[in-house]
Amino acid sequence: MGLIEAIILSVLAASTPLLLAATGELVTERSGVLNLGVEGMMIVGAACGFGGAWLSGSIIVGALCGMVAGILMSLIFALMALGLAVNQVATGLALTILGIGLSGLIGAGFVGERITPAPHLHIPGLSDIPLAGRILFGEDGFVYLSIALVVGVWWFLYRTRAGLILRACGDNHVSAHALGYPVLRIRLYAVMFGGACAGLAGAYLPLAYTPFFIPGMTAGRGWIALALTVFASWRPARLVVGAYLFGAVTILQLHAQGAGIGIPSQFMSSLPYLATIIVLVLLSRARTGGSTAPAALGTVFVPDR
Amino acid sequence: MKRTLFAAAAILLAGCINSGAWAADKLKVGFIYLGPVGDLGWTYQHELARQALVKELGDKIETTFLENVPEGPDAERAIEQLVRAGNKLIFTTSFGYMDPTLKVAKKYPNVHFEHCSGYKRDKNMSTYSARWYQGRYIQGLIAAKMSKAGVLGYIGSFPIPEVVSGINATMLGAQTINPNIKVKIIWVNSWFDPGKEADAAKALLDQGADMIMQHTDSPAAMQVSSERGKLAFGQDSEMIKFGPKAQLTSILDTWAPYYIERVKAELAGTWKSEDTWGGLESKMFEMAPYTNMPDDVKKMAEDTQAAIASGKLHPFKCPVVTQDGKDVECKGGDHLEDTQILGMNFYVKGIDDKLPGK
Numbered sequence: 001m002g003l004i005e006a007i008i009l010s011v012l013a014a015s016t017p018l019l020l021a022a023t024g025e026l027v028t029e030r031s032g033v034l035n036l037g038v039e040g041m042m043i044v045g046a047a048c049g050f051g052g053a054w055l056s057g058s059i060i061v062g063a064l065c066g067m068v069a070g071i072l073m074s075l076i077f078a079l080m081a082l083g084l085a086v087n088q089v090a091t092g093l094a095l096t097i098l099g100i101g102l103s104g105l106i107g108a109g110f111v112g113e114r115i116t117p118a119p120h121l122h123i124p125g126l127s128d129i130p131l132a133g134r135i136l137f138g139e140d141g142f143v144y145l146s147i148a149l150v151v152g153v154w155w156f157l158y159r160t161r162a163g164l165i166l167r168a169c170g171d172n173h174v175s176a177h178a179l180g181y182p183v184l185r186i187r188l189y190a191v192m193f194g195g196a197c198a199g200l201a202g203a204y205l206p207l208a209y210t211p212f213f214i215p216g217m218t219a220g221r222g223w224i225a226l227a228l229t230v231f232a233s234w235r236p237a238r239l240v241v242g243a244y245l246f247g248a249v250t251i252l253q254l255h256a257q258g259a260g261i262g263i264p265s266q267f268m269s270s271l272p273y274l275a276t277i278i279v280l281v282l283l284s285r286a287r288t289g290g291s292t293a294p295a296a297l298g299t300v301f302v303p304d305r
Numbered sequence: 306m307k308r309t310l311f312a313a314a315a316i317l318l319a320g321c322i323n324s325g326a327w328a329a330d331k332l333k334v335g336f337i338y339l340g341p342v343g344d345l346g347w348t349y350q351h352e353l354a355r356q357a358l359v360k361e362l363g364d365k366i367e368t369t370f371l372e373n374v375p376e377g378p379d380a381e382r383a384i385e386q387l388v389r390a391g392n393k394l395i396f397t398t399s400f401g402y403m404d405p406t407l408k409v410a411k412k413y414p415n416v417h418f419e420h421c422s423g424y425k426r427d428k429n430m431s432t433y434s435a436r437w438y439q440g441r442y443i444q445g446l447i448a449a450k451m452s453k454a455g456v457l458g459y460i461g462s463f464p465i466p467e468v469v470s471g472i473n474a475t476m477l478g479a480q481t482i483n484p485n486i487k488v489k490i491i492w493v494n495s496w497f498d499p500g501k502e503a504d505a506a507k508a509l510l511d512q513g514a515d516m517i518m519q520h521t522d523s524p525a526a527m528q529v530s531s532e533r534g535k536l537a538f539g540q541d542s543e544m545i546k547f548g549p550k551a552q553l554t555s556i557l558d559t560w561a562p563y564y565i566e567r568v569k570a571e572l573a574g575t576w577k578s579e580d581t582w583g584g585l586e587s588k589m590f591e592m593a594p595y596t597n598m599p600d601d602v603k604k605m606a607e608d609t610q611a612a613i614a615s616g617k618l619h620p621f622k623c624p625v626v627t628q629d630g631k632d633v634e635c636k637g638g639d640h641l642e643d644t645q646i647l648g649m650n651f652y653v654k655g656i657d658d659k660l661p662g663k
Contacts (some may be wrong), residue, residue, distance in 0.1 A: 215341035265492035
């Protein structure tokens with residue numbers, strides 16, 4: 001019982017940064033913008049998030065700093081890709097390179113410093129229920145925030161007029177423009193939302209996961225979030241499945257190795273990727289068939305004056 | 306993809322750093338780093354040594370480093386970049402730079418290369434490494450003394466001989482105290498991923514290990530052990546800050562004396578290709594102060610350290626028995642020969658796990 005609980009708690013923590021970053025990217029991509037700079041926005045979010053928390057002593061201030069940093073990074077992207085209509089792929093890659101360098105610079109002052117990690121919730125009564133209590137009411141706040149965020153995004157995309165317009169921009173920006181919607185402004189907001197989520201996801205790492213900052217600590221999680229968005233065929237519910245599946249297989253393969261079951265570790269390490277891709281591809285096949293990518297994804301839009 | 310980007314970034318940065326440095330007439334010394342200089346582990350220790358080098362010989366040399374350079378073919382471009390920028394002595398500081406370094410070395414016979422922890426050499430390419438297994442043996446002794454559960458948790462990076470020999474040395478040391486000691490091994494297949502290292506440490510502790518040893522580069526595992534009130538060993542550098550009540554000791558890479566010696570040789574024109582594999586006797590690495598343990602354990606560790614340094618004790622003294630009960634051929638007299646340790650691809654008796662790829 002104790003082991004199962006421990007595993008589930010580790011899975012929740014491991015999946016949260018992926019879910020946060022991927023949710024933001026999903027909204028960005030649904031508006032038709034492909035921002036490959038998630039890793040860069042995350043790592044800058046991690047540096048600023050840690051810095052904020054370290055200087056202020058407050059995890060919430062740290063999280064806000066991470067989000068603001070992510071938004072600022074995304075604004076650089078928006079300026080290039082939306083304002084100047086530069087190729088989105090190139091801009092996104094450049095943003096990642098910039099972010100990795102920038103985070104090292106920002107973080108240089110507090111590498112090796114420590115903070116008290118985000119506290120785990122404790123609701124008297126509820127958190128003490130065996131097994132379910134710790135999982136449903138006893139993790140750090142970011143875990144529940146990430147779930148609320150996905151639900152919110154789902155509701156926004158499919159149940160509000162604004163969400164419909166955002167999706168319209170992603171599917172056919174010319175038509176959306178012809179109907180009088182400010183395509184570029186909508187995309188700007190979507191890019192900023194993606195930046196805020198990536199920044200928060202990055203900040204989660206030093207604020208709750210491993211409470212110190214080291215350059216490069218995102219270790220490719222931004223790329224995994226990007227891949228999740230694609231394999232979830234741009235749908236929030238599948239994103240949740242993908243993120244938790246990835247986290248679960250990651251943790252389970254570590255436990256399997258510790259238990260010494262004798263499967264080559266190289267294979268075990270690749271399992272999270274394999275399992276997630278297979279399951280999400282099967283899900284997409286079963287339900288829809290064909291491509292579900294936003295039709296205008298990654299294409300440059302210049303409104304005619 | 307990520308790795309390629311790092312390389313691209315590194316090369317761009319290198320271009321910037323080097324552009325202003327043409328005027329000087331000093332010896333140019335280049336470094337290729339695997340991680341960021343602030344990783345607080347492997348790369349950080351190389352960086353400390355570079356700084357010590359600059360402090361010692363700064364008026365005669367000029368150093369450049371490229372960080373976050375991926376292992377494998379991509380490294381070739383980064384190394385060549387350093388050559389083109391005029392560096393005459395280049396240190397490539399990770400195992401995976403072996404073939405790329407050799408390739409570049411063949412192309413530029415007038416430039417000297419120093420490759421860390423590999424086994425391929427050429428007339429202008431030396432290798433250097435440290436006998437970390439000696440430190441692992443001492444850690445094994447301490448671990449067996451301090452573990453109440455008799456189960457050690459070991460986080461490995463990649464199943465290469467260096468890491469495997471470390472696990473074996475740990476167990477051989479531990480078995481002299483507790484013949485029934487168990488070890489649980491998790492490979493994270495990465496040198497540096499703080500999140501994954503922390504997850505591995507949690508998994509090991511959740512499965513009943515009460516002591517964490519790591520062969521990965523970040524202090525994440527130390528921090529997890531500390532948070533859980535368990536003991537741990539650091540890696541590469543001093544990690545006591547992340548586990549004031551957890552760190553027993555740590556293997557500290559101390560490259561500075563070697564770097565200074567080699568650069569002096571280069572300046573004097575006496576540099577030649579060599580293979581250096583130093584241990585406790587030559588201070589190629591050191592042990593961090595023995596902390597969080599009773600005095601008798603500390604004394605035992607110090608005595609063992611002295612015995613290894615003086616050559617009285619060899620961690621791989623014969624007979625070494627493999628996990629399936631076979632005696633390993635004793636090529637080095639009363640202990641295994643260096644080549645056997647450098648190519649170690651088996652687990653010793655008492656490890657209840659399968660070596661990946663075997």
